[in-house]
Amino acid sequence: MTLPEKTVERLSQYRQLLMRYKYLDKPHIFSKDLARMLRINPVHVRRDLMLLGFSGSHSKGYDVQKLIDSIAIKLECGAGKNGCIIGFGHTGRAALEIFAENFTPIKIVAIFDTSAKSVNNTFYGTPCYSMDKLANVIEEKKITLALLTEADEDLETIKDLIIACGIIGILNLTHVKLDLPGGVYLEEFDLRTAMIKLAYFSTQ
C-alpha cells in the first residue's frame, strides 16, 4: 500500500524530531508529546503510526529507536535510491549536505556542473562530472532520481535527456516550470516565489 502524501511528510518529520530527541536519552515517547512538539493533532500521529504498522505501549508510549528504524525502513532511508544533483551552486550544495548527514533515502552518486572548479573533484565522496557526461553517467550508475538546482536555458533539453536515460523522479528547485510526461514524479519548490509570497502576505 502506498502511504498518503501527508503521512509521508509527517513520518519524515517524526523521524527528524526523534533523531534529535534520542540524544535526550529518553527511550520512549507518547503520541501526544510527539504531536505537541510538532504542533499537530495527536489523532494524526496515531493514525500515521497505525498506517506504518507500528504500535506503542499504553504505559510507556512508543520505543524511540524502534520507531526511527521503522520509519526508515518504510521510507527506505536505509536502502537508498541512486540520485544526482544537476547544478552545483548553493542549492545543490545544501542538498548534498543533507545527503552527507545521512538523513535521506537518496544516495547522491553523481553531481553535474559546468564550473571548472567543481568538475573532476569529489564532494563528500561524490564525484562531479561535466554536463556532457549526463547521459552516460545516469545510465552507468543506474540513477533514477534527479535534483535540478540551477535554472539554465537548456533545462527543457536536460529534462528530456535525463528522462530518456531512466530518471523517474525530479525535485525541481529552479524557478523554471517543467512539463513532465506521465510516470515521472515531480516535487518542486521555487525560492523566488516563496520570497514574493512572504512579502505580499505579511501585513501589519
Place this chain on the structure above:
Amino acid sequence: MTLPEKTVERLSQYRQLLMRYKYLDKPHIFSKDLARMLRINPVHVRRDLMLLGFSGSHSKGYDVQKLIDSIAIKLECGAGKNGCIIGFGHTGRAALEIFAENFTPIKIVAIFDTSAKSVNNTFYGTPCYSMDKLANVIEEKKITLALLTEADEDLETIKDLIIACGIIGILNLTHVKLDLPGGVYLEEFDLRTAMIKLAYFSTQ
C-alpha cells in the same frame, strides 16, 4: 483587495518568465502563449491579469514591459520590505543571490550568523552580524521579514525574540516545525522532507 495565494504564485511566475522573454525582443505576448509556456490553463492567466487590473489588446496581446511593471507594483517588487537572513550557510547564500538579482520584493538589509568568517563582512552590500546583535539590528533597521535557514537548538528562542522585535513574516527553510502566534505569516519548505517524498513516490 488581497489577491488569492495561487494568483500571487502565478503572477510571480509570469514575471519571472516575462523577464527572460523580454530578451527575445518581442514587445507583446498573448495570454495563450504565456499559459502554454507555463503549462497552465489560459483561463487562469486571463483571470489573474484581470485581478491585477491589467488588460491587453485583442490583436497584439499584452505589452510585456508594462505587464512586468504592473506585476512588480502589485507585488511591491520595487518598494521592498526590509528582510534579514538568519543563518548563512548554502541556503542563506542562495536566498541572498536571489535578492542580489533583484527578483524579489524583499530588501535583505542584514545577515546573522555564528561563523567568524562571515560576521563583520558584507555580501552583495549586505552586512553580516553576530547572533547577539539580532534584536538591536532588527529594531534599528525596521526589519519585518526573516528567512530562517539553519536549524539550531535555539530556533524557538530566536523565533520568540524576532517576533518580539517586530518580525511579521517568516520563511522557514529549516526542518524544524515552528509554532507561530496569530498575525505572523509563515511560508515553509523542508528540503529533507522533499527528498524523502521524491524517493518514496518515484516508482517504476
